[in-house]
Amino acid sequence: MSYSGWLIYNAGLISKKFTEMNRWYEQAGQSINMEVTSIKNTEVYAFIKENQLFVDGQKNNPDFVLFLDKDIRLADQFERLGIPVFNSKETIDICDNKITMYQILAQHNLPIPNTIFAPMIFPGNVEADAAFLDFIEKELSYPMIVKEAYGSFGAQVYLVKNRKELEEKNRDLLHIPHLYQTLIESSVGRDIRIHIVGDKVVASMMRSSIEDFRANVTNGGKMEAVDPPESFKKLAIQASLATGADFSGVDLLFGKNGEPIICEVNSNAHIKNIFDCTRVDVTKDILQYIKVQLTKNS
Ligand SMILES: Nc1ncnc2c1ncn2[C@@H]1O[C@H](COP(=O)(O)OP(=O)(O)O)[C@@H](O)[C@H]1O
Numbered sequence: 001m002s003y004s005g006w007l008i009y010n011a012g013l014i015s016k017k018f019t020e021m022n023r024w025y026e027q028a029g030q031s032i033n034m035e036v037t038s039i040k041n042t043e044v045y046a047f048i049k050e051n052q053l054f055v056d057g058q059k060n061n062p063d064f065v066l067f068l069d070k071d072i073r074l075a076d077q078f079e080r081l082g083i084p085v086f087n088s089k090e091t092i093d094i095c096d097n098k099i100t101m102y103q104i105l106a107q108h109n110l111p112i113p114n115t116i117f118a119p120m121i122f123p124g125n126v127e128a129d130a131a132f133l134d135f136i137e138k139e140l141s142y143p144m145i146v147k148e149a150y151g152s153f154g155a156q157v158y159l160v161k162n163r164k165e166l167e168e169k170n171r172d173l174l175h176i177p178h179l180y181q182t183l184i185e186s187s188v189g190r191d192i193r194i195h196i197v198g199d200k201v202v203a204s205m206m207r208s209s210i211e212d213f214r215a216n217v218t219n220g221g222k223m224e225a226v227d228p229p230e231s232f233k234k235l236a237i238q239a240s241l242a243t244g245a246d247f248s249g250v251d252l253l254f255g256k257n258g259e260p261i262i263c264e265v266n267s268n269a270h271i272k273n274i275f276d277c278t279r280v281d282v283t284k285d286i287l288q289y290i291k292v293q294l295t296k297n298s
Pocket residue numbers: 113145147151152153154155156157181182183184185187188189190191213214215216251253263264
């Protein structure tokens with residue numbers, strides 16, 4: 001049976017990098033007899049009329065949705081209509097917020113750096129809480145990592161070296177969800193990105209930067225194809241499955257004895273860097289996986 005799906009992407013992401021990625025998915029679909037149509041999230045209207053849920057993309061509803069966006073309300077609408085969504089609304093929601101993501105990983109007893117979540121403070125209160133900063137200092141040592149809950153490309157990840165910087169960061173982020181975290185010193189500027197589809201590793205690369213504590217390619221991280229140790233592969237699979245991801249890009253840090261520690265699980269991992277580095281086209285694995293899931297459930 002042939003399936004037709006919608007690839008949903010965000011209307012704000014129309015750079016060449018993103019449109020090129022959509023073409024890859026469309027082509028990968030063609031090669032396995034699946035029709036993939038790229039649609040912006042603003043071109044599909046989610047609504048309720050006479051007490052019934054609808055999505056209207058001016059076309060028949062698809063057999064599946066490949067959700068490359070973070071518009072979880074739209075993903076939710078598809079799911080409530082019984083249309084299979086990859087990754088699920090739940091997974092996208094978990095991975096989008098680093099606080100929820102770490103909570104889920106810890107609940108699965110998976111290794112993550114020690115992490116403290118900032119309390120939510122309504123805008124009425126502008127005072128930093130010295131007792132909370134004391135608690136952070138008691139639990140974590142300098143230099144430490146501070147991360148906003150929502151962020152990517154390393155842009156919302158900071159290094160804090162002393163009390164003064166901690167106070168400043170805390171004040172800057174007072175009304176923004178964020179967290180404080182142990183810096184894994186043995187991994188500064190270095191991590192491993194592992195792409196998972198289902199419960200399998202499909203591609204891996206090491207990223208290392210000499211200029212920055214963040215290994216993101218956007219921060220000057222250099223990519224190198226690697227075959228990671230089994231312990232890294234196993235943990236990446238466990239982390240991906242813990243978030244319920246159908247496919248993901250897991251970032252792992254190097255612990256001081258070379259053991260893997262989870263940095264994050266990306267539900268919307270980019271596929272171009274990993275292709276440039278390893279020549280593995282992850283889109284094929286993802287669509288093949290979706291096909292198997294649809295066939296299983298039909
Ligand atoms: N606790 C940590 N210890 C050491 N390095 C870290 C830590 N957390 C993040 N990093 C570095 O910062 C980079 C960006 O952090 P990450 O949590 O993956 O945020 P983003 O979603 O912006 O990529 C990571 O790839 C890693 O190199």
